[in-house]
Amino acid sequence: MPDLVIDASIAVMLMVPNASASSIDRSLLQDADPLSNFLAPSIIATEVAAAITKLLRQRRISVADANESFRNWREFLASDILSLIPANMMLTASFDLSVRLHHPLHDCLYMALAHRQKAALITADRALAEKARLLGLPTEFVDA
Numbered sequence: 001m002p003d004l005v006i007d008a009s010i011a012v013m014l015m016v017p018n019a020s021a022s023s024i025d026r027s028l029l030q031d032a033d034p035l036s037n038f039l040a041p042s043i044i045a046t047e048v049a050a051a052i053t054k055l056l057r058q059r060r061i062s063v064a065d066a067n068e069s070f071r072n073w074r075e076f077l078a079s080d081i082l083s084l085i086p087a088n089m090m091l092t093a094s095f096d097l098s099v100r101l102h103h104p105l106h107d108c109l110y111m112a113l114a115h116r117q118k119a120a121l122i123t124a125d126r127a128l129a130e131k132a133r134l135l136g137l138p139t140e141f142v143d144a
Contacts, residue, residue: 002117002118002119002120002138003037003038003039003117003118003119003120004037004038004039004119004120004121004122005038005039005040005110005113005114005117005119005120005121005122006038006039006040006044006082006122006123007040007044007107007110007121007122007123007124007125007128008040008044008047008048008051009123009124009125009128009142010122010123010124010142011040011044011047011048011073011076012048012051012052012055013124013142014076015048015052015069015072015073015076016051016052016055016061016065016069017065017069037083038081038082038083039082039083039084039085039113039117039119040082040083040084040085040110040113041084041085041086041087041090041109041110041112041113042084042085042086042087043087043106043109044082044084045077045084047106048073049070049073052066052069052070052073053066085113085117087109089116090109090112090113090116091109093108093112093115093116094108094109094111094112095108097111097112097135101131101134101135103127103128103131107125107127107128107131110123110128110132111128111131111132111135111137114132114137114138115135115137119138120137120138120139120140121137121138121139121140122139122140122142123139123140123141123142124141124142124143126141129141
């Protein structure tokens with residue numbers, strides 16, 4: 001099984017219970033092939049933390065839920081489950097994709113990483129999934 005790139009939309013679904021219409025659980029990662037590596041560009045660390053605070057500001061989660069989600073996120077980042085790849089390693093490729101696809105650069109970092117590592121991309125972002133498929137990247141869309 002190829003390596004798997006998870007994006008921030010998936011990480012938020014994993015960390016914040018009931019934040020979306022349908023949450024997924026860590027079984028997505030636990031049930032995967034043990035030979036697979038889970039990867040993400042380093043920007044995911046701040047993207048997920050920012051999403052947690054946004055959910056709090058929108059009053060979709062409580063302060064207690066935000067603190068617990070952020071604590072879970074920090075623990076997840078400290079584990080060996082997800083390998084963070086420095087975003088600057090994909091910056092040129094991401095910029096080129098962003099220009100070519102007319103798509104936000106931060107999303108293009110995930111596509112560039114998946115392309116670079118010959119990995120599949122897992123996302124709950126429909127627009128990102130569509131662009132990744134246009135590029136011929138193996139992509140799993142998780143409906144949120």
